[in-house]
Amino acid sequence: MSGWKNRIAGWFIDREFFMRANGQVRFLKLSAQLQRRVVGTVACVVGLWLVVTLGMAINQVSVTAQRMALSQQEAKVESAEERVANYRGSIDEVAKDLERRQKMLESLSDQYLGDVPEAKAQTPATAKPTDEDQTVKTISAVVPEAAGLARVEVRQIQFAEKMTKVALTRTSKAEAAIRQFGLNPDVLARQARSAQGGVFEPFFGSAKKDVRDPRFLKLAASLSRMDAMERALAAIPTSMPAAVMMMSSGFGFRSDPFTGGGAMHAGLDFKGPVGTPILSAAEGRVTFAGFHGGYGKTVEITHANGLLTRYAHLSGVHVTQGQMVHRGLQIGRMGSTGRSTGSHLHFEVRLNGRAINPRKFLEANPDVLKVQTVAGNRAGNAAKEL
Structure with missing residues (x-):
């Protein structure tokens, strides 16, 4: 040592x-x-x-x-013996549970996937998975009077799996589209979950004979994720705020039009005649409508998941604070109020209070916009039903 x-x-x-x-x-x-x-x-x-x-x-x-x-725990499905025991214990209770689950499936299908043809298509009886087919045979042999209920349960499981696949596919498309805008889908999903709550009430109750299957839990989680992603995608402001194509000032560093010094420009400026209609770039709620210092007459719209759009230097305002607006609705008229050198629209997009470049939203490719349109239609239909 x-x-x-x-x-x-x-x-x-x-x-x-x-x-x-x-x-x-x-x-x-x-x-x-x-x-x-x-x-x-x-x-x-x-x-x-x-x-x-x-x-x-x-x-x-x-x-x-x-x-x-x-x-692995979620993927564990009741064995044929356990399900036979359920049926043997009380056919009436099983029938009630299956009826309740059928209504749940129909409600979820209408709410989330009602406009998707492939989600409505029923799976042919000859396409049953081997394990489910064997379970039906076992139940039919041991409890003959429950054979019909067993077949109903198998069809419900098949339909739930089909809906889950559709939900996962649509979620994947929505997430890819959100990434095209430079946004993080997981962050948006967490923001959506941060505004949830309510008293816990078990869907299937607490009786031992309730019919349960983890595939329905997976379905609920898949639909919830799809809903959050499609609502987040639909809320992204991608519509042009005015029917003018001339951009007089871009986002970022520029020479200040009044002092000539270096300045940060937090949005885009679109030049046009006084009175040109100004349109909402996405669905949301008006959280400010009035005079806003150097911005002049201004409208601010808060969208989902921390997104906000600002429309400034207006000559007139057509909406009021608290009003819900849809994409493309006229919210004001172009002007030159506030700190402005001429008639134009100052358009901003902010995420959680931070200004981001609106061009990546306004210049999205057609494929992404198509996915957003589908998501927007579904989210809009769901909102109407509520």
Whole structure:
């Protein structure tokens, strides 16, 4: 041990350096103590980094393991024996549960997927999965009077799986479209969930004989995610706020039109005649309508998930605070009120209070807009039903 100590001590000795610059010689001395301190600090930083990295890796593995365990638990379906026991216990209770679940499926289909033809198509009876077909045979043999109910349950499960696939497909399309706008779908989903609540009331009650299946929980989660993504997509302001194509000032750094100094421009300016109709770029609620300092007459519309659009320098305002507006509704007229050099519209998009470039929304490609239109139609129909 002493040999190692002596060897390590030999690494840290007083070192002297001579440097010549401009004809002058300078002397620099690094003491052994300073070298040990520097090496010790670096070792501590590296050690701390390794500990943090290892902790993150362990946490990631733990989270992954928990997710896998949860997925396996959710994927666990009642065996044929357990379902036979349910039917044998009380056919009347099973019938009531199946009836209630049928109404739930029809309600979910109408609310979320009513305008999607493939979601309405029924699966042929000959396309039953092998395990479900065997379950029906087992129940029919043990409890003959429950054969019809068993077939109803299988059709419900098939329909639930079909709806889940449709929901996952539409969610994937909506998420891809949201990413095209430079937004994070997961962030929008968390913002949507942050405004939920209510008293917990079990859908299937607490009786032991209730008919349950984890595939229906997966269906509910899939539809909830799809709904959040499509509503978020529909709320993105992609419609032109005025029927003019000339942009007189872009987003970002520019020379101030009054002082000539460098300034930040938080939106886009569209030049046009006084009185040109100004249109809402997306559905939302008017949260400001009036005079707003240098912005002049202004309308602000708050959309879903932290998005806000601002329409400034108007000559007239056609909406009132608190009013709900749909995409394309005239909300005002172009003008030159406030700090303005001429008739134009100042158009801003803000996300959680931070100004972002509106061009990526207004210049979206047709495929993305098509997905947004489908999402908007579904969200609009759901809102009307409510």
